[in-house]
Amino acid sequence: MNDHWEHFEHRADIGVRGIAASEAGAFEQAALALTAVVCDPAAVVPREAVPIACDAADDEGLFVAWLNAVVYEMAVRRMLFARYRVRIDGRHLAATAEGEAIDTARHHPVVEVKGATYTALRVGRGDDGLWTAQTVVDV
């Protein structure tokens, strides 16, 4: 199965899940799921690249730190991102997020993400060899 993302149910908020052949790929897909909480990722044009870096003591902590770094860049730059490239080196993550300034008329943004939580948080490799990275985001 190709790398992909999906949302999962949470009564008040939304779960984001990335599934890919690599851990970095799962992080990229989960970030696309984060964009999809806000709008259709296909409606976002990758005009500008933003560097993002973060660290954490373990995989799950790194995943939450990654999503929160994306949330922060979305908030302070008022951008939406259509494409992510992630490199993970031990406990360090370096990435670029490509996107454009929010255009309300074109993107119809639904909701603002406040932050990534530790609820239903999981990063791991399944028996099928695919990596899954997931958590619930507060909206």
Next chain:
Amino acid sequence: MDIRKLERLDRCRWQLPCSGAMRVPVRLYADEGLLRDMDEHALEQAVQVATLPGIVGASHVMPDAHWGYGFPIGGVAAFDADAGGVVSAGGVGFDVSCGVRCLHTGLTRAQLAPLQQRLADALYKHIPAGLGSTGAIRLNATEMDAMLAGGADWAVAQGWGEAADLERIEEHGRMLHAKPRFVSEQAKKRQRDEMGTLGSGNHYLEVQQVGEVFDPQLAAGFGLKVGDIVVMIHCGSRGLGHQIGTEFLRRMVDDAPRHGLTLPDRELACAPIASDLGQEYLGAMRAAINCALANRQILTHLVREVFATLLPAARLALLYDVSHNTCKVETHVVDGRPRQLHVHRKGATRAFGPGHPELSPALRPFGQPVLIGGSMGTGSYVLAGTAASEALAFSSACHGAGRAMSRHQATKTWSGRAVQDELAQRGILVRSPSLRGIAEEAPGAYKDVSAVVDAAEAAGLARKVARVEPLVCVKG
């Protein structure tokens, strides 16, 4: 929720006795129907809260409770610093001091009716709402720190409001002991363009009419009668609060072992109140409370500008402003003696009873107004705090309807356009930048707010005063 393990104390009060690592029992306030519909996670989380050091009395669950982060949304817990008590970033949440304020207008439905459409459009144009919207106010570093220390008091001093507003805001508009120096530059940067913005999700601004009065004496005390037009604003501390929640949640997770804390769930991240981290969080969290109070004050000013243009006869006096994601130091009588406690209310409203010294003289005979937001189609409630609530749940009540359905399920069930059209046929004008957002916030996606407030009243947490019905709804 499986209610077989609960002891029923009366119709709307239940208890899960101590067992295992629990230091106190869990007390739940709901009728049987609400309790059966409540997700099991809410009880599991309340049990975990009951295991935290220094918790006093009980871990309380309000009638609108649901699965949250560490603490249930609709959770109340108090901690004693002198007994090793903790403060929890998860126990306050990401949207610090999210809350509701209600304004009188002095208008009736008949006066509003000819201008309802124009008012809806003007409010939507004038109030920054939704992702990507920015306010007109930009604060430099000095002004930002002054805002974080001064709250609504600061906003009024800048000309965004009236001095009389302050006595009708919790903490009289200014949370003391805020420490802007403990708010990161990232959090301040995230707030840079967001002063005077409504936000998105379940945040809204509504023009409402008083549809029903339940307690004429209390309603008169609050200045409400059937047919009155009021304005209700629901929003919080915006990006600054979100960033503070994010940063301190991580720091508390990372530092837990150093404080000897074994967390059953990382979302229960906390620190001893007496620790440096605990004090830093309290200082930053209080600054975020002031940010929320200043933000709602600025939004009030913007609403007043719109009314002054379209309906100059209106006089928008503040009824009250409540915050429902906070940790506050309060004195409560426990086992016959007053104790100073750090009361966490996560999706719960403070509800001081009549005579409480915190209330202004005009409100003291009646108790604190408790503002309960419903969904955009079903209305909201004004309640009043009771004397009994002090002993029940540290003077706390519910905060809203609570979601009954996920956002994903809501968008599969309804189209935003259909919801907007159906509400318009019922005289409710909805303005929003996102049709999907309207679908996610569809009235049917929420629990029955009437059942929630009925249970709160039956449990003794608060008294029903009035029901208000939406006429205009601006959603982010």
